[in-house]
Amino acid sequence: MELRADFPIFRDSTGEHPLVYLDNAATTQKPQTVINRLTEFYAHENANTHRGLYPLSLVATDAYENARVVLQKFINAPSADEVIFTRGTTEGINLFAYSWGRTFLQAGDEIIVTEMEHHSNIVPWQEAVRATGAVLKWVPVKDGELDLDVYDSLLSNKTKLVAVGLVSNVLGTINSVKEITARAKKFGALVLADGAQAAAHMAMDVQDLGIDSLAMSAHKMYGPTGIGALWVRGELLDTMPAFMTGGNMIEDVRHDGAVYQTRAHKFEAGTMPIAEVIAMTPMIEWIQNVGFEKIRAIEDEVTRYAMEKLGAIDGMIMYGTKNLSHRAPVFPFCLSDVHPHDVADTLGSMNICVRAGKHCANPLHNALGVAATTRASLAIYNTTDDIDRLVEGLNEVKRIYE
Numbered sequence: 001m002e003l004r005a006d007f008p009i010f011r012d013s014t015g016e017h018p019l020v021y022l023d024n025a026a027t028t029q030k031p032q033t034v035i036n037r038l039t040e041f042y043a044h045e046n047a048n049t050h051r052g053l054y055p056l057s058l059v060a061t062d063a064y065e066n067a068r069v070v071l072q073k074f075i076n077a078p079s080a081d082e083v084i085f086t087r088g089t090t091e092g093i094n095l096f097a098y099s100w101g102r103t104f105l106q107a108g109d110e111i112i113v114t115e116m117e118h119h120s121n122i123v124p125w126q127e128a129v130r131a132t133g134a135v136l137k138w139v140p141v142k143d144g145e146l147d148l149d150v151y152d153s154l155l156s157n158k159t160k161l162v163a164v165g166l167v168s169n170v171l172g173t174i175n176s177v178k179e180i181t182a183r184a185k186k187f188g189a190l191v192l193a194d195g196a197q198a199a200a201h202m203a204m205d206v207q208d209l210g211i212d213s214l215a216m217s218a219h220k221m222y223g224p225t226g227i228g229a230l231w232v233r234g235e236l237l238d239t240m241p242a243f244m245t246g247g248n249m250i251e252d253v254r255h256d257g258a259v260y261q262t263r264a265h266k267f268e269a270g271t272m273p274i275a276e277v278i279a280m281t282p283m284i285e286w287i288q289n290v291g292f293e294k295i296r297a298i299e300d301e302v303t304r305y306a307m308e309k310l311g312a313i314d315g316m317i318m319y320g321t322k323n324l325s326h327r328a329p330v331f332p333f334c335l336s337d338v339h340p341h342d343v344a345d346t347l348g349s350m351n352i353c354v355r356a357g358k359h360c361a362n363p364l365h366n367a368l369g370v371a372a373t374t375r376a377s378l379a380i381y382n383t384t385d386d387i388d389r390l391v392e393g394l395n396e397v398k399r400i401y402e
């Protein structure tokens with residue numbers, strides 16, 4: 001596959017057990033252009049941004065601010081100054097939960113989350129309600145999808161925010177966030193979408209979705225670790241107090257106080273991961289060069305193959321919706337009564353990378369009534385050969401443990 005050749009980790013992996021990387025929901029591999037950009041920056045362009053008046057710093061600042069515009073266009077945000085660079089999805093949601101949550105939530109207000117959220121989209125809200133006396137409400141999961149009838153019954157004038165993932169990191173469910181948002185808006189509630197698992201697989205148009213905020217991580221979309229973004233609708237962002245304070249986010253500091261910058265810059269205190277921000281530009285260009293239509297078509301084909309081949313293994317229990325149009329390429333499963341850690345360990349010995357455990361989604365595993373699962377998650381470079389190797393590995397697990 002020609003796209004796969006862009007990723008040096010696969011080029012370099014040969015021998016008896018070439019790498020089969022099926023842990024993309026944890027983090028994706030990086031194309032050469034992203035790796036090159038990081039090296040080029042450090043080798044030839046390194047300087048701090050927004051501070052120096054010399055050419056090197058001005059060039060770095062330009063590249064940094066250009067990445068913001070590239071990201072703005074990628075998610076179709078109305079304005080670049082609404083895009084805040086963060087360390088990733090976790091930091092983005094925490095930023096929102098602290099800044100907005102602790103300012104605007106009051107005792108008795110309600111926040112709705114779902115049982116399929118990653119802990120990053122649960123625990124910050126638990127902290128926010130603990131600090132304010134607001135209440136957390138949960139949308140349950142039925143047959144691998146959100147139970148929207150229960151969601152409807154939870155919505156009321158007390159609902160101040162709905163926090164929902166675009167795609168579940170365990171089940172791969174693509175949630176109907178546009179519909180969820182439309183229903184929330186009837187009660188005047190805000191909607192924050194967790195885009196961590198969607199970003200590599202589908203277009204995220206914040207205006208079309210109608211949401212108020214979107215969090216994402218570059219490392220799950222072929223980009224560097226340690227960087228991501230939080231988009232917040234401009235008028236809302238204007239009402240939010242600073243989350244972190246210090247250098248770079250201020251206009252002026254006097255003995256008796258400080259004047260802050262506005263919009264995104266108010267939330268980027270201190271020196272940011274400059275090289276990583278700048279490398280988000282080739283990351284997005286790489287995705288756009290392939291295009292989401294092609295990404296979806298390739299991933300769908302491998303998904304169908306995987307569902308068929310995995311489903312045919314004796315003792316296989318697969319979780320998640322069977323409606324493939326609502327499904328990103330993530331497959332959680334249990335193999336007979338073999339512990340998922342033993343499954344992952346044996347696969348690992350064959351250089352097949354999957355994840356085992358609760359995948360930072362304990363409430364979901366409790367709802368599924370299962371202690372842990374093994375998860376295979378795909379990206380654009382995975383092929384049906386990878387699935388054949390996975391099946392081979394699972395047969396080896398059965399030979400050892402059954």
Ligand SMILES: Cc1ncc(COP(=O)(O)O)c(C=O)c1O
Binds near residue numbers: 089091
């Ligand atoms: C759905 C979802 N949300 C949030 C996160 C947290 O992302 P990060 O660790 O990059 O902050 C993850 C990571 O797996 C995730 O899958």
